[in-house]
Amino acid sequence: MRHFSLKTGGGMRHFSLKTGGVDQILIHGKTRAETHTLDKLTPNQGQQIYHPRAQARTMGDTGESGFSVDQVIGNSPRIFQNKSLVSVGTVPDEGRIVGRQEEITNVALSLEDIIYNDVPDNIQIYGKTGTGKSLVSRHVSSKIAERAEENGVHATNVYVDCNANNTITRASRTLYFSVFDELDEKYGIKAQPSISPPPKRGVGWKTYTEELWDIVDDYYDGLVIILDEIDLLEDFNNLLHALSRARENDEIETYISIVLISNKTTQFRNNVNQRVKSSMGGSEFVFSAYNADQLEDILENRRDAFEEGVLGDNTIGRAAELAADEHGDARKAIELLNKAGMMARRNMDETVTEDHVTEARDLVEADLLSKSISTLPDQAKLVLYTLTKRLNGRGDTVSTSQVYDRYQTVAKDVESNVLGYQRVSDLLDELEFLGVTMSERKGRGDRRGIKKDHELNHRPAIVLAATLAEDPRLQDLESVSSPEDILQ
Ligand SMILES: Nc1ncnc2c1ncn2[C@@H]1O[C@H](COP(=O)(O)OP(=O)(O)OP(=O)(O)O)[C@@H](O)[C@H]1O
Ligand SMILES: [Mg+2]
Missing domain, CATH: 3.40.50.300 (P-loop containing nucleotide triphosphate hydrolases)
Known part of the structure; x- marks a missing residue:
């Protein structure tokens, strides 16, 4: 895996490229696609943060050497008229x-x-x-x-x-x-x-x-x-x-x-x-959390983020409903609408439908989760990754000891130092506190210390994508070039 950095209008992007022997790449950014020749990019020595929204794809081995970025720019259907209204960073008036x-x-x-x-x-x-x-x-x-x-x-x-x-x-x-x-x-x-x-x-x-x-x-x-x-x-x-x-x-x-x-x-x-x-x-x-009706009102009030007639009949309703499903998070509702629009644009669709919203759901969940785990120490991300890999789906549980046993291998694989049992147990508590996992105490513990059963509050694929987006070393372990690949 080779790591590169690229300075763009939106700031510094970091990404990884698996295939060798290519001289051009296409990067799908959050808002646009760009081609770059590799000799213009700055190579990095490992420890790069993968930009979850940037995908690098080789040009040489896909036979698209006649490709020009002009084929992309300005040729997608007009979906947004004021995208900042569905960007959560914007403080609305x-x-x-x-x-x-x-x-x-x-x-x-x-x-x-x-x-x-x-x-x-x-x-x-x-x-x-x-x-x-x-x-x-x-x-x-x-x-x-x-x-x-x-x-x-x-x-x-x-x-x-x-x-x-x-x-x-x-x-x-x-x-x-x-x-x-x-x-x-x-x-x-x-x-x-x-x-x-x-x-x-x-x-x-x-x-x-x-x-x-x-x-x-x-x-x-x-x-x-x-x-x-x-x-x-x-x-x-x-x-x-x-x-x-x-x-x-x-x-x-x-x-x-x-x-x-x-x-x-x-x-x-x-x-x-x-x-x-x-x-x-x-x-x-x-x-208190918003209900679906309140979320729908919030989104309706930002309808003009989109070109007139672009939103399908129940697009807003579906985004409100999905965001209300968990706990009524307005940020999630807004992100769902934004990502649904981006998805429509990428597919060259002229309308944003409720199916786009449903499809965007996993991406939004993984994105929000990766923001919340970004505040955790690297070792906590390794522990979360280990826990996720040990589980067979949502609802399955795994004990502290089982996590610890696998964790030691994972830590060595990514050349990290290996923490003791108690520290890992503390990090599992931190994950529970953040709301990523749920834990239940099991028995009185053993010579290693307290024993708990842990389960995820999200689907494992979502947690895996979020963890990978936050820790590029784990992308190497999983052999994926984009955390989003996990969700497909
Ligand atoms: N009542 C509302 N009307 C319009 N937009 C809203 C409303 N409530 C929240 N939003 C929008 O939803 C997003 C999340 O809101 P905000 O950042 O205030 O949440 P928060 O409670 O601070 O969440 P956190 O605890 O994650 O920081 C923002 O983009 C905000 O503009
Ligand atoms: Mg806040």
Whole structure:
């Protein structure tokens, strides 16, 4: 297997190529297909991340040497007119937010005092994935800042994704620089000699919070701090303590509201220490999952992502129904519609039907799963792979010992170090916590330690595709050139 990198408009892509002796490849990207000659690509020495959506295919041995990319570009049926509406990264404008009035009201009332230059509440928002937690909190906090400004109160909000900023140094640096950059845009503070931002490296997290208080206190009466996916932040208690005590400790006069978001309610709550609980206080809101009707409304409101007449009669209904099947995840519903459209386009079909949605289901599930396991350590991915290979279908179970025995071979095969039984047992617990597996304790354990039976919450093929997408070493073991091959 040879590994290559390619710089494209969408960023760096990594992929692997099995066949030798070819000089041209066609890459199907997420949004387009491109041909490249191999000598223009940068070869890598192993350890590459396979881009799950890029497929490399040899040109020489398929006899398509007369192929030109011009045959592809601009020649597929027009399916989308505004694809960003069904891209989950896009934050929709107010008119596209459907329902959630009660949740919006609760969050707005907790933050509202900021617009009167008074003390707001801190809040914690819980709920399963894709229930609108990030959307509602970002939307309401921006509105609060806008309304405060209209009242002559200077307020702003800052959003930290703790998945991408998972240490308190990174999180506090992001907090600082988000506020700093916004102030620079508004008032050009970079040019002011009295303000010099701390260096981006080599200083501890407290430097960033101290400097943050300086600029916030000078410029703002109110500040909303959103810490999204807070459970993924290491040592979050220390940061929360510092943020929630700042006013009390006379470090700042600005009124601050801290909004914590998590989809791991119990685990997060259990890990918050008593000191933080008492200084944070505030209200808790739990966002419920959407039902099929609500998901259908959300999708209907984005129908104009597609060209008129392209969507079949029950395409939206089917996507809503499939997404409601598991737990009512709006992200999944949107992704299903997006992938169904992509599938139609790739097949040169002029309409997107409910069959496309059904076909897209496995791809979307594997994609969402690979995003959620991407936060796991590499060894956990090996354990998940081993567990999946040991099972004969969904509903089958396998014991910790059985997983461990096979794991040792897998770890050696991919030239990884081999962890002890207890560590592997802990990683299996992490997988259960993430919701990928379910485990049940079996007996009292033996000399190796606790024994459990484990099963998957998804079909094995889906977990396998997701695991392979996340770990290229496993693709070599399975001899596939694309994780998607597993699903076909
Ligand atoms: N009520 C809604 N109206 C319109 N779009 C919505 C609604 N709820 C969620 N969405 C869309 O669904 C996707 C997922 O929503 P969001 O990111 O807010 O979920 P979340 O609860 O934060 O999930 P996670 O726990 O996985 O972070 C986003 O693209 C969002 O725009
Ligand atoms: Mg979120």
